[in-house]
Amino acid sequence: MLSAQQIKAARAMLDWSQDELAQASGLSLNTVCSLENGHMSPRSSIEVRKTLESKGFDFIGTNGLSRRSDEYKAYNGTDGRDKFYDDVMATVKEKGGEIAAIFEAQEHLADALGVTNHANLERLERLSKFAKVRCLISDLSNSSLSIPYFQFGMIPKHPFAPFSSFTYGNKSALLARNGADYFYFVMTSVDIAQDRFKSFARDWDAAVPFVVPHAT
Secondary structure (H helix, E strand, O other): OOOHHHHHHHHHHHOOOHHHHHHHHOOOHHHHHHHHOOOOOHHHHHHHHHHHHHOOEEEEOOOEEEEOOOEEEEEOOOOHHHHHHHHHHHHHHHHOOEEEEEEOOHHHHHHHOOOOOOOOOHHHHHHHOOOEEEEEEOOOOOOOOOOOOOEEEEOOOOOOOOEEEEEEOOEEEEEEEEOOEEEEEEEEOHHHHHHHHHHHHHHHHHOEEEOOOOOO
């Protein structure tokens, strides 16, 4: 059977709501919610798996997934953040344009890009020189970090929770937190990246903008 994390990750990559997955699988919304909460039913899990496999997904063990015909990479471990940051930098240097991110908080965005010292944001400043960076966040209550190089918008509900989303160039990434570390799923697909940018633009237009103050 699929794990709840695999179902959530595949659904997020398709930019599907739980209701859309339910309709495509011939299941009720409550059943999909139950599966994503870890209450697995063999029959329902099989129906979801068949639906997602028909969309090109392959499932690896109880945690991994990939999508056929699209280049897929995973970064994790002690050097995972550096590898992901290097991939983002190389891509935006070549492609330019915009970076669209969705995180729970500014601190998580900085951490995911390898900023271990919040007093030194050189990595983020360097990234902003090659691409316009916009980020939607869902929690301002505990935010103490100031990132003046990016644009931020506030949304009441995180659409990809528990994952974070990062779209850049022709790539779209889902980031999963594991304690203090991140696991990065990066997919190279022009179609998926364009769809994710369009979806982000709609969320951005509906978000509440806010200005990040410069640290004093």
